[in-house]
Amino acid sequence: MNRVVELKQQLKPGKVYRREDLSKYSNAVDRHLAQLVTEGVLDKIAQGMYYYPKQTVFGPVPPEDEVLVRSFLKDDRFLLTSPNSYNALHLGTTQLYNKRVVYNHKRHGEVDLNGKKFFFHKTPYFPKKVTPEFLLVDLVNHLDTLAEDREMVLKNAITKAKAMDLHKLRLAVGRYGHTKTKKLFEPILEQMKSKEYHWK
Structure with a gap:
């Protein structure tokens, strides 16, 4: 299985992840995270922090404070x-x-x-x-x-x-x-x- 796909399968909608949370699912976490951000799968919200948007009929929901x-x-x-x-x-x-x-x-x-x-x-x-x-x-x-x-x-x-x-x-x-x-x-x-x- 593609490692990026494997990483994506670990993500849950509406959850914020730190880089270290995801490093165990990837052998090139920075490259894979950058790819997911480019594809619009993840939003980079701060240094080392990423958000997997929850989707609704109105579009993606931003993370709660x-x-x-x-x-x-x-x-x-x-x-x-x-x-x-x-x-x-x-x-x-x-x-x-x-x-x-x-x-x-x-x-x-x-x-x-x-x-x-x-x-x-x-x-x-x-x-x-x-x-x-x-x-x-x-x-x-x-x-x-x-x-x-x-x-x-x-x-x-x-x-x-x-x-x-x-x-x-x-x-x-x-x-x-x-x-x-x-x-x-x-x-x-x-x-x-x-x-x-x-x-x-």
Whole structure:
């Protein structure tokens, strides 16, 4: 059997492959991969990364962001988010950002994957999934990067914080807050704690 055909038979639609994943199926992996890219079988999405498109009646489906990041990191431990997520807090943020942020344990820096920019932040602490408390802390951490009226957004964020669960917010601030963010939230948390104690 032709080695390129043999390699192609290992591919599954919708999956992203790294060069090293496919080298065991070929005795000339770089030449064979280049041939498959030329034939339109594979899409080269980054250095050493290839995508076997899933075909539908509407044409090929691009790889999901989570699939790209998982393959790039070779790790399931990451949190993929975006400044657009802040809009769910209803603090007056309305801008739409073409920015994807990846909290992870391995990489730091800007990476282009399949024509999309991903901003990798290496950090020891991030939640498994986005929560309102994490979003609020993350927003204050990156307030200086927002395009909106920052004073208005911060004022609304403080109001929002006072209506949140004290325990969950305290944990989020302690685990994920930058030094400046922790200082900002400190008097708010103390005030919330005092009020909670008063009502007991």
